[in-house]
Amino acid sequence: MSHPAVVSVQSRECSPELLERLSGSTLFPERPAGAAIVSVVRRGGGSLFYVAAPAMVDADEQVEYFLGLLPEEHEGQLKALRDRVEVGSLDDRSSRWLSTKLLDGTNPAAGELRERIHAFVARERAAGADVRLDCFEPSANLEELAASLGMPANQADASVIPLGTKASGRRIFLDAGVPVVAGTDEFHSVDELAGGITDLVEAGHRKLVLKLSSTEFGAGMGNALLDLGATDLPADREGVRAAVAAALPTADLVDPKLTWAQYAAMITTSGVVAERWVEGDEVRSPSFQGRIAEDGTVTAVSVHDQVLGGAGLTYVGSCFPADAAYRSEALRHGLAVGARLVANGVRRGDYGVDFLAVREGSRWQVLGCELNLRATGTKHGFTMATALLDTVPDPDGDLVVGGSPRVYEASDGIADPSLVGVRPSALIDAVRSSPLHYDPVTRTGVVLHLLSALPTYGKFGAICIGRDRGECERMMRGLRELALALGNR
Template sequence: MTEPHRRPTARIHIESRECSPQLLERLTGATYFPERLLGPAIINTVCRRDGHLLYVTAPGLIDADQQVDYYLGLLSDDAHEAGTGELRRKRDLVRIVPLDDASTRWLSSKVLDPASTRAASVREVLREFADTHRRTGADVRLSYFEPSRPLEQLARELEVPGTQPSASHIPLGTKHAGRQIFAAAGIPVPAGSNVCRDTAALAAEVTELVRAGKRTLVLKLNSTAYGGGLGNALLTLDDGIASAPDDSVEQQICRALPQSSLMDPKITWDDYVTLMKESGVIAEEMITDVPLPSPSFQGRLTDRGTVEAVSTHDQVLGANGQSYQGCTFPAHSDYRQSIIEYGLRVGEVLVELGVNGGDYGVDFLAVRSGSGWRLLGCEINLRATATKHPFTMAVGLLGAEPTADGRLLVDNTEYVYEASDAIMDQRYKGLRPAQLIEAVTGSPIGFDPVEKTGVVLHMMSPVMEYGKFGALCIGRNRAQATALMRQLHDLAQQLTASR
């Protein structure tokens, strides 16, 4: 949500995704994740507030100047005007600070590396930026994606506030803690187990779930380090197991566990057992209803100890039903109000637990119940989520705030969107971000600031190496947003065919 700008604004962005470095190796183009919030940062800090922006990336942006100019020009309805001194003035408000490091280390580790002379010079740039704008009375903040002890220390050294909950609360984002928070908020969850740290304990817990009639289960590493569903494993048990003698059920489950389907294809069951010893695992009933929407709520805890609803989405998941690929906004009207109510309840419990300030997200499963829907709590993320960048971009482009029922309205006209982080095809490899920008802005589907509809690109740098990029498609109804996404795919295919 945008903030009232009574003071000049200055923002430092280090959008480090601090999950397992091994996980970052698995997710295609993940080293570029810190780039996702560049567009929203430019639109909301520079274009809307006339503020100063310092954005750190590693590896560096590909076609950085073209990307920055693209975002700066999105709100201009006059191409000639966009190329005049006003655009150049705004360009001076944006500073991109790259580090030449494409490793899967966290961005914060790259910036704070004590052995790197380049990192030391970047930290000097951060200090100068913070000091300069604090002296002018500006509201200077360090923006980052999730709680981080290293970035909290950096914020203290820069003498500026950070934007996420205290890192001391990271354990509240684990799978088991999430189930406890759902219970405290009065939100139902799928049947599940206690935390297990070895296969014997896990087999005993799964036995209890089998006796309760559960046959398809998802095993979840009890850690905040594994996003994208890659900490999960699927276990399907034969119906005949329930008729086995009591003393052999647990033994059969022990033998079945190594046959679980691991969502991370790069690890073995032995690897998973090692991870289980480190972080623990819970077993949870796998809900297999069709359809099975996965709506999500995004909230914000204020410095005053209050809770705000930010947005709701329906998530678009991969074929395994575990990994996030995109979203549609807003969540379906049939259950949107319930999501908002439940999401605020979770926020209130977090405040009671001492969390003060920062983003949080709540994922649900929506199960058909008669003519309506029943919501089950799935996961709590004590950080920004993958829906933050499209929502923040849409709010900035539309100049709108969500209504109490979770919609975006401009002059009584409702706007919706479809967003994807995974527009990917091997044939896109070798394309440059500048080519994508030129193709989209030169086509009818590019964002129109007058109509307030169209396609906005994001996370474009991975397209060269991985054939992957992202986009936000804003329409006045779901059909228009979906059509824009389809036309973008067609445009990308035409672009590759013409090379």
């Protein structure tokens, strides 16, 4: 029986300018490293070549930490496992995509790294391995790399990337029978946008969210909030349109490093949609993750509740599983969207659907919000949890181990200025020697990730696995206290 061998290139191919502005985002491709090590090497018995740029900080200590999350069967096994993990790094801290750095024909170091990848693939194939290229999202760059390695990437073809825009997502939701928030078509000028917003205002909507439509903008960083509630609007349409146009430059941009003039310029190339701001007795944001197989089969992978910051527009983490009050509806709608993607020519790959769950009284309504034709920020935490627990969700979307439920809370943004300068190895040692460290016997505890962001940005990520939500919250609080104590030494 063949063993798996994985080349992992987790390039997040959003706007390079956005990567430059978003703290520590050039290190996002490192987020799934631990999950890949546990799932491919520890559980899968395979080999892994993980590509990173910039280089992982304390790489050996990080790899050994992840390998050690599950106990060794005998002395010396850890060394054998370590030999099956190869980290290929480039010392490139620019905001270029990881795939661009890797395929840079002018950089001798990139050429040497490509040769190492080819050697890994040749060696593993000769040993009878099933070799795969694991990526975060569709990309022409990654298709070029895949062709050179003689294998497909595991995401959708680059030709279908336009299906992942905000405007396309709205159309696919409607085709799939998924209710959506009241909104506009896609516009490419501020003047057109003012006209579309006027239609929403005349329908009674005064609080709106603007969304740059292109797939280049993730984590809500292409969004802006426009509140016309206090604006004195005239009775005639042209007067309303003029008032909307005058108010647009006052929109509250999620990306604080952008000006309205810059945002307006992006509208011409990216396109923009406007939607009513959803309010109710309670509003949550469940996120569905699905997978499309080569034969067109659509599988539900998970449903999380997203943790949002920045006025509820920016992704900062997730909780698993999503609330049972609306989880089954999110699962049903997520699968329907996957079927529409297949009908539109998507042949394989991850996809995510972000919903809004709105409670009025005791009733929840689930609305389609955004479509992501790629993996999502929930994937690395889910992969780590299911690999450590050695289980997958049951038909209801729950994780159960030996008859006992497991839930988790994940964050990519545990941050404090005092953590700048802290080495990943120091935090690893502190967690290992604390009661928080993941225990493979109780199958609960804390697992770290995104550790290379610590020294420069004072931030890191973690997943807290517990028996219930309260236990996870206590772990996350304890981890923050532990990290702050380390940073304030």
